[in-house]
Amino acid sequence: MMATEWHGPALFGRAAEVMVLPVVALLCLNVGWTRRIFVGVALALAGIAAATRDDWLAMVATALHTAAFIAAFFTALASLRNASASSASIQTCGRFLSDQPPGRRYAALTMGGHLFGMLLNYGALVLLGTLAEANAARERDAEIRGHRIRRMLLAIQRGFVSTLSWSPLAFAMAISTKLVPGASWAAAVGPCLVSAAILAGTGWALDTIFKPRLSHPPPPRTRPEGSWASLWPLLALLAVIAVTVGSLHLATGIRATGVVMVVVPLLSLGWVVIQNLDHRPFATAARRALDYSRRDLPAYRGELVLLLMAGFIGTLGSQLVAPLVSEAGVNLDAVAGWQILVALVWLIPLTGQLGMNPILSVSLVAPILPPAAQMGLTPADVIVAITAGWALSGASSPYTATTLLIGALGKVSARTVGLRWNGGYTLVCGVLLSIWVGLQAVL
Numbered sequence: 001m002m003a004t005e006w007h008g009p010a011l012f013g014r015a016a017e018v019m020v021l022p023v024v025a026l027l028c029l030n031v032g033w034t035r036r037i038f039v040g041v042a043l044a045l046a047g048i049a050a051a052t053r054d055d056w057l058a059m060v061a062t063a064l065h066t067a068a069f070i071a072a073f074f075t076a077l078a079s080l081r082n083a084s085a086s087s088a089s090i091q092t093c094g095r096f097l098s099d100q101p102p103g104r105r106y107a108a109l110t111m112g113g114h115l116f117g118m119l120l121n122y123g124a125l126v127l128l129g130t131l132a133e134a135n136a137a138r139e140r141d142a143e144i145r146g147h148r149i150r151r152m153l154l155a156i157q158r159g160f161v162s163t164l165s166w167s168p169l170a171f172a173m174a175i176s177t178k179l180v181p182g183a184s185w186a187a188a189v190g191p192c193l194v195s196a197a198i199l200a201g202t203g204w205a206l207d208t209i210f211k212p213r214l215s216h217p218p219p220p221r222t223r224p225e226g227s228w229a230s231l232w233p234l235l236a237l238l239a240v241i242a243v244t245v246g247s248l249h250l251a252t253g254i255r256a257t258g259v260v261m262v263v264v265p266l267l268s269l270g271w272v273v274i275q276n277l278d279h280r281p282f283a284t285a286a287r288r289a290l291d292y293s294r295r296d297l298p299a300y301r302g303e304l305v306l307l308l309m310a311g312f313i314g315t316l317g318s319q320l321v322a323p324l325v326s327e328a329g330v331n332l333d334a335v336a337g338w339q340i341l342v343a344l345v346w347l348i349p350l351t352g353q354l355g356m357n358p359i360l361s362v363s364l365v366a367p368i369l370p371p372a373a374q375m376g377l378t379p380a381d382v383i384v385a386i387t388a389g390w391a392l393s394g395a396s397s398p399y400t401a402t403t404l405l406i407g408a409l410g411k412v413s414a415r416t417v418g419l420r421w422n423g424g425y426t427l428v429c430g431v432l433l434s435i436w437v438g439l440q441a442v443l
Helices: 010-031 033-052 058-082 090-097 102-120 123-137 140-161 171-179 186-210 228-252 258-277 281-299 301-327 336-354 358-368 379-396 401-411 413-422 423-442
Strands: none
Touching: 010 033, 010 058, 010 301, 033 058, 033 123, 033 171, 033 301, 033 358, 058 102, 058 171, 058 186, 058 258, 058 281, 058 301, 090 102, 090 123, 090 228, 102 123, 102 140, 102 186, 102 228, 123 140, 123 228, 123 301, 123 401, 140 186, 140 258, 140 401, 140 413, 171 258, 171 358, 171 379, 186 228, 186 423, 228 258, 258 281, 281 301, 301 358, 336 379, 336 423, 358 379, 379 401, 379 423, 413 423
């Protein structure tokens, strides 16, 4: 997939499509039945395509290509998570953020969730969430402890989901720019950053306005250990990634996701080398790379099967549904472009309540949309709406990894996190993001 993204011979793309089949077959040997259901649905859709369409082989190949891209992108990002696991500076940074006093803890953890989320993806929730849990456990007052763990976990989650609206390292941006013709990260990143500010700022505002009131005076607080200077390794690494990916994207014209596939694994190896400069750095990096392929990637088999099948089902399903939509007389050309964008903001989180992964719903819906120019929009407008809806789904759907992880850390159900803890937040953000994407489209 790296070679394909960098305009290599078509043979590489065909090889990636074919290799999806044995990869899924091998991974399925050790995954739960819920993952195998997705494989069964994919096989059923392939059978329907073969029985009803003359071009079914081309349709299946397109779906396999999407699945291969998703698996490759996930593999590249996971290498960065592996390198961060042994970084003492990352642990120090996360501990400093979680130890902030109540007045600025929410804002600090929102920023941490955002920055760590770009770097570690879902690993940011585990790292910061575990540190937040340990911080709350040190509090002897049960009332304060309950409020603290909920507010800290929500700050981390909302900071994380705000990255989904703009980061070139997020699946939301990677997949939407692949599915929307003519879209690019460089063209969409400006308005998408406004979406990120809405998502993060709304969380802080709601936490400040509806701050819980204690039944007794709070005890005196101690100053956190360390200083804000502990953030510099994280900021430096993010700056290196942003500058490298952005420069190569603009200089070569290669999609940002294609640049990420190459840059992130190389930077991960370089990071491991730097961490071990005093003890056989290159030998250690080689051993870590081998461990990553033998141990880490197989451990992600459940996630990989889900991601692969979500991309396959969504892409193939959209190709099967498109003619039915046309035959049913559904004409999206008659709908104003801004109305379609607002519908996307709400459709993705609503389907998330039904158990649909955002990859699946976006892969199903995006290909049947009219071309952006035909709707009086630009491809960037469509990206802003899709990534905004994707972020809302990450905050509210009981079936996404974000709510499942936060629920496990907070010892509550994912439904409690998605609907009770984040219900009001999702509605307020949904309204604000709808206004924003509507204005973006009209202006």
